[in-house]
Amino acid sequence: MSSWKDLYSEVKKRKMEALNKKDVVEAVEKHGKILAIEGRYEKPKKVVDHMYAAKHETIKPTEIMKYNLGDFDVVLIGCPGDQIPSSALPRVSEYVSLKGGWLITTDWAIKHIVEVIFPGFIRWNGAKTADAVVSCQILEQNHPFLEGVISEIQQDKWQKGVSKNAKNAEFKWWLETRSFPIQVLNPEVKVLIVSWEIKQKWGEAPVFCYFDYGKTGGRVIHMISHTHLQKGGVKGKYASALILTNILDEKISQKIGISKKPAPGYVSNWEQDQPSQQHQWAQMPQNDQYLIPSNANSALTGTTQIVEVNLNDNNFSFANKCEYCGYDFGDYTGKIYKCQSCGTQYHQNCLNMQINEGICKKCGKILLW
Numbered sequence: 451m452s453s454w455k456d457l458y459s460e461v462k463k464r465k466m467e468a469l470n471k472k473d474v475v476e477a478v479e480k481h482g483k484i485l486a487i488e489g490r491y492e493k494p495k496k497v498v499d500h501m502y503a504a505k506h507e508t509i510k511p512t513e514i515m516k517y518n519l520g521d522f523d524v525v526l527i528g529c530p531g532d533q534i535p536s537s538a539l540p541r542v543s544e545y546v547s548l549k550g551g552w553l554i555t556t557d558w559a560i561k562h563i564v565e566v567i568f569p570g571f572i573r574w575n576g577a578k579t580a581d582a583v584v585s586c587q588i589l590e591q592n593h594p595f596l597e598g599v600i601s602e603i604q605q606d607k608w609q610k611g612v613s614k615n616a617k618n619a620e621f622k623w624w625l626e627t628r629s630f631p632i633q634v635l636n637p638e639v640k641v642l643i644v645s646w647e648i649k650q651k652w653g654e655a656p657v658f659c660y661f662d663y664g665k666t667g668g669r670v671i672h673m674i675s676h677t678h679l680q681k682g683g684v685k686g687k688y689a690s691a692l693i694l695t696n697i698l699d700e701k702i703s704q705k706i707g708i709s710k711k712p713a714p715g716y717v718s719n720w721e722q723d724q725p726s727q728q729h730q731w732a733q734m735p736q737n738d739q740y741l742i743p744s745n746a747n748s749a750l751t752g753t754t755q756i757v758e759v760n761l762n763d764n765n766f767s768f769a770n771k772c773e774y775c776g777y778d779f780g781d782y783t784g785k786i787y788k789c790q791s792c793g794t795q796y797h798q799n800c801l802n803m804q805i806n807e808g809i810c811k812k813c814g815k816i817l818l819w
Contacts, residue, residue, distance in 0.1 A: 457502035492528025530558030547664030754791035774800035
């Protein structure tokens with residue numbers, strides 16, 4: 451294919467003719483709205499302009515305050531996201547948590563956007579990749595974000611030049627120099643695509659993941675590298691285009707109540723005989739200190755009050771670490787809480803996660819509001 455326009459035209463055609471999604475595509479063309487915010491290293495206009503949607507717009511980071519994010523179903527923030535004004539970050543948080551918006555972030559935005567606004571779910575593991583093209587493996591082939599991906603990339607036309615030793619359901623993903631590997635901190639994070647090459651070389655396998663946020667259907671979706679994957683090969687670009695359009699498909703399907711059925715036989719039986727440990731591992735890495743309650747004594751049955759931290763208190767420092775995620779409070783704009791009993795401090799969202807355990811991560815007492 452000679453251009454992104456051709457590629458996205460092919461995606462639309464295949465969805466309507468082969469994947470039984472004609473009604474979904476037409477609904478997205480009528481109702482779907484996506485806003486992309488470019489980054490210094492991410493040029494989403496290359497792809498977003500060719501998505502089938504009622505509205506697709508790409509803006510500069512400094513223009514974000516001019517837009518009502520709630521007018522869009524999906525907002526994409528491109529790598530690195532550090533040029534977005536700090537005054538706009540609460541609006542991004544509200545878009546997801548209060549308005550039920552879906553946010554897509556790429557590569558370095560994990561540090562500048564996700565960790566700052568939505569701490570405690572995923573983070574950069576501190577390593578930086580080389581400029582490399584790596585093989586990717588799909589973990590949840592039945593997930594709506596991956597609908598049709600396996601059956602499509604197994605077509606003969608995408609297999610040219612593929613090694614005989616490679617599984618035909620694998621595809622290549624381009625890591626630019628110093629891409630940020632994704633570390634999962636919370637078992638609620640859903641990991642859909644991994645790369646064991648990234649795991650072996652840079653410590654973490656996730657390539658594409660998401661988590662739900664807030665009580666109105668909000669969702670944060672993150673991928674390593676960028677949406678335009680210039681070096682990923684046509685097969686990788688096609689898979690990326692399917693995934694990106696699938697996200698908007700699913701959002702609109704949920705929004706207007708489309709009940710869709712996959713095309714007969716669209717799901718591959720690739721590796722169905724394999725054990726499921728890989729998926730469990732990807733969502734809950736073993737030996738990850740952030741997924742294991744800390745040295746809480748199970749014999750402790752006392753209670754403790756949750757208290758909001760006074761940021762003007764002389765005993766408080768933004769250099770303090772959140773007990774749940776291990777990050778300090780330096781770039782954090784939300785509320786900070788502490789255990790009244792032992793003084794352990796938490797980001798607001800991290801505390802919400804810890805409350806699921808029922809006890810303070812440090813002293814083990816039952817947390818009460």
